[in-house]
Amino acid sequence: MPETDLTGSRIRDRRLALDIRQSDLARQVGISPAYLNLIEHNRRRIGGKLLLNIAARLGVDPRTLSEGAGTALVQGLQGAAARLPDAGAEAAAVGELARRFPGWARLVAMQHQRIETLEGLVAMLTDRLAHDPELARSMHEMLSVVTAIRSTAGILSAGEQIDAEWQARFQRNLYEDSRRLAQTAQALVEYLDASELAAAGGQGAASGLPQEALESWLALRDFHVGELEGAEACAPEDLLGPETPLGAVPATRAHALRYLRGYRADAQRLPIGRLSEALETAGALDDPVALAARLGGGVDLALVLRRIACLPPAAGRAPVGLVCCDGSGAITFRRPLEGFALPRFGPACALWPLFGALSRPLVPVRRRLEISGHPRRRFIAHAIAVPAPPASIDAPALIGATMLVVPLGEEAPARPSAAPGGAAASSSAAPAPGPQAPCREAPCRVGPGCRTCPQDACPARREPSVLHDAGAVAAGVF
Amino acid sequence: MAKRILLIEDEPNIAEAIRFILSRAGFGVDIHSDGRTALDAIAARAPHMVILDVMLPNRSGYDILRDLRAAPQTRTLPVLVLTARGQKKDRELAERIGANRFITKPFANSELLRSVIELTAP
Numbered sequence: 037m038p039e040t041d042l043t044g045s046r047i048r049d050r051r052l053a054l055d056i057r058q059s060d061l062a063r064q065v066g067i068s069p070a071y072l073n074l075i076e077h078n079r080r081r082i083g084g085k086l087l088l089n090i091a092a093r094l095g096v097d098p099r100t101l102s103e104g105a106g107t108a109l110v111q112g113l114q115g116a117a118a119r120l121p122d123a124g125a126e127a128a129a130v131g132e133l134a135r136r137f138p139g140w141a142r143l144v145a146m147q148h149q150r151i152e153t154l155e156g157l158v159a160m161l162t163d164r165l166a167h168d169p170e171l172a173r174s175m176h177e178m179l180s181v182v183t184a185i186r187s188t189a190g191i192l193s194a195g196e197q198i199d200a201e202w203q204a205r206f207q208r209n210l211y212e213d214s215r216r217l218a219q220t221a222q223a224l225v226e227y228l229d230a231s232e233l234a235a236a237g238g239q240g241a242a243s244g245l246p247q248e249a250l251e252s253w254l255a256l257r258d259f260h261v262g263e264l265e266g267a268e269a270c271a272p273e274d275l276l277g278p279e280t281p282l283g284a285v286p287a288t289r290a291h292a293l294r295y296l297r298g299y300r301a302d303a304q305r306l307p308i309g310r311l312s313e314a315l316e317t318a319g320a321l322d323d324p325v326a327l328a329a330r331l332g333g334g335v336d337l338a339l340v341l342r343r344i345a346c347l348p349p350a351a352g353r354a355p356v357g358l359v360c361c362d363g364s365g366a367i368t369f370r371r372p373l374e375g376f377a378l379p380r381f382g383p384a385c386a387l388w389p390l391f392g393a394l395s396r397p398l399v400p401v402r403r404r405l406e407i408s409g410h411p412r413r414r415f416i417a418h419a420i421a422v423p424a425p426p427a428s429i430d431a432p433a434l435i436g437a438t439m440l441v442v443p444l445g446e447e448a449p450a451r452p453s454a455a456p457g458g459a460a461a462s463s464s465a466a467p468a469p470g471p472q473a474p475c476r477e478a479p480c481r482v483g484p485g486c487r488t489c490p491q492d493a494c495p496a497r498r499e500p501s502v503l504h505d506a507g508a509v510a511a512g513v514f
Numbered sequence: 515m516a517k518r519i520l521l522i523e524d525e526p527n528i529a530e531a532i533r534f535i536l537s538r539a540g541f542g543v544d545i546h547s548d549g550r551t552a553l554d555a556i557a558a559r560a561p562h563m564v565i566l567d568v569m570l571p572n573r574s575g576y577d578i579l580r581d582l583r584a585a586p587q588t589r590t591l592p593v594l595v596l597t598a599r600g601q602k603k604d605r606e607l608a609e610r611i612g613a614n615r616f617i618t619k620p621f622a623n624s625e626l627l628r629s630v631i632e633l634t635a636p
Contacts, residue, residue: 187621191531206531209527
């Protein structure tokens with residue numbers, strides 16, 4: 037049964053969990069117990085005011101009843117299934133699993149995320165073992181000293197007569213080598229400790245990868261770095277001392293410094309106060325193109341997109357996601373947004389406007405997006421690609437793209453574009469209309485990436501999906 | 515006459531220990547510590563056997579071994595490779611380019627001595 041048709045089951049589960057009698061709930065919301073019984077057995081559809089009333093009586097968000105388990109949880113389970121496709125996880129039942137056994141589902145999703153994090157860490161450490169000259173030098177030094185100690189100790193302990201002069205020499209060698217070994221081991225431990233500090237992020241970063249460490253650090257601040265805002269802004273370096281979570285490891289510090297310098301430059305070009313004022317006038321986040329035009333004075337769209345993603349949390353303001361990529365399509369920055377899955381490793385969905393923008397530099401791209409498998413989760417995305425100023429006349433041309441994603445409210449169903457691949461690039465390329473102009477085109481169905489996307493017929497598919505019952509999923513099972 | 519071993523090893527305390535072990539067993543041991551001039555040292559001393567460290571200053575032991583196998587005078591010279599990298603692929607590489615024996619650091623003195631005796635046996 038499609039997940040959207042299980043609203044009644046969720047009402048029943050919730051009611052029973054709260055130990056409320058069916059007749060009591062029916063009376064409270066003004067319907068007959070028989071009608072509520074039909075609803076609870078999914079034999080009558082429910083929506084509108086009645087759903088709101090029942091949700092209020094049951095103390096849950098109406099979306100929890102109508103959509104089932106959280107999107108993030110379902111996406112987490114899909115990711116777990118994608119990891120081991122041979123296990124034969126029933127893709128069509130993922131929503132039901134999350135609804136009926138939310139605790140177990142969360143456990144699977146969290147373990148999946150943990151495995152991904154650890155795999156990233158293992159890859160980083162493997163890479164470090166293979167390529168980190170400091171670690172290679174330390175290990176070689178330790179093995180050399182251990183070899184010398186073992187051979188010398190072997191000679192001294194063999195029980196054979198050794199000339200006194202040689203004996204003294206070997207004892208001296210042992211002493212020197214043991215000191216060297218202690219020093220080398222201590223230096224190695226300090227080096228690895230520093231890596232571990234970065235891996236832990238000091239305050240919650242999930243892995244030692246520089247990009248992950250920075251994004252985890254920013255997540256703790258809701259991606260708003262107040263210290264770099266306003267006239268009293270500090271220098272980015274001040275946030276990256278050796279004792280700080282991002283400052284302990286050179287690679288992480290260098291990555292963070294580059295980002296924070298860019299952040300401060302953005303903050304100087306478009307102060308938060310000016311942006312907030314313009315947003316108050318605009319009233320919504322759904323048209324940053326018009327916002328950029330209104331701000332004028334050297335404020336370009338990419339800057340507006342980045343700065344919106346740096347706004348401090350405010351009541352009534354929708355959360356946003358931000359994704360940046362370079363000219364190769366590699367994701368260079370992610371601000372996650374619930375319901376809009378961003379792959380932690382591997383390539384993302386080629387239909388994201390982010391990538392369409394790369395082919396048309398400086399042309400704003402706007403697109404309504406609908407997440408595959410989640411018919412009701414819709415977003416509006418704005419993207420633009422901007423070439424980087426060349427360092428010299430013969431320097432390679434570099435380009436980067438930025439995409440802001442804002443959730444849209446629940447809407448009347450619209451027919452998704454049939455061929456999202458071409459449509460995403462072509463129909464989204466038109467410059468944005470005026471302020472607050474609605475974006476009326478059909479939404480483009482996108483996914484996080486091919487492996488966990490159920491759309492079989494997608495023209496942008498680069499590899500098979502691991503979701504088995506893809507057709508059923510695409511039909512709205514989730 | 516004692517058989518001559520040329521030990522090419524840049525770690526002085528390892529070299530000293532090996533020299534002691536082999537000398538006591540009746541071998542004559544010369545030590546050379548630089549990769550770049552190792553071939554010259556081999557040509558000058560004409561040893562019965564070479565013990566060759568892999569990670570040497572200025573030149574890899576593997577490169578030295580390749581040159582030894584390419585030259586008619588040293589094509590059959592017994593070479594024992596000493597290395598801290600003991601993975602299967604390292605062993606296969608050493609054998610492919612002509613090492614007669616492959617020993618991983620840290621090693622047992624008895625293992626080294628046994629290998630040298632075997633490789634210098636008539």
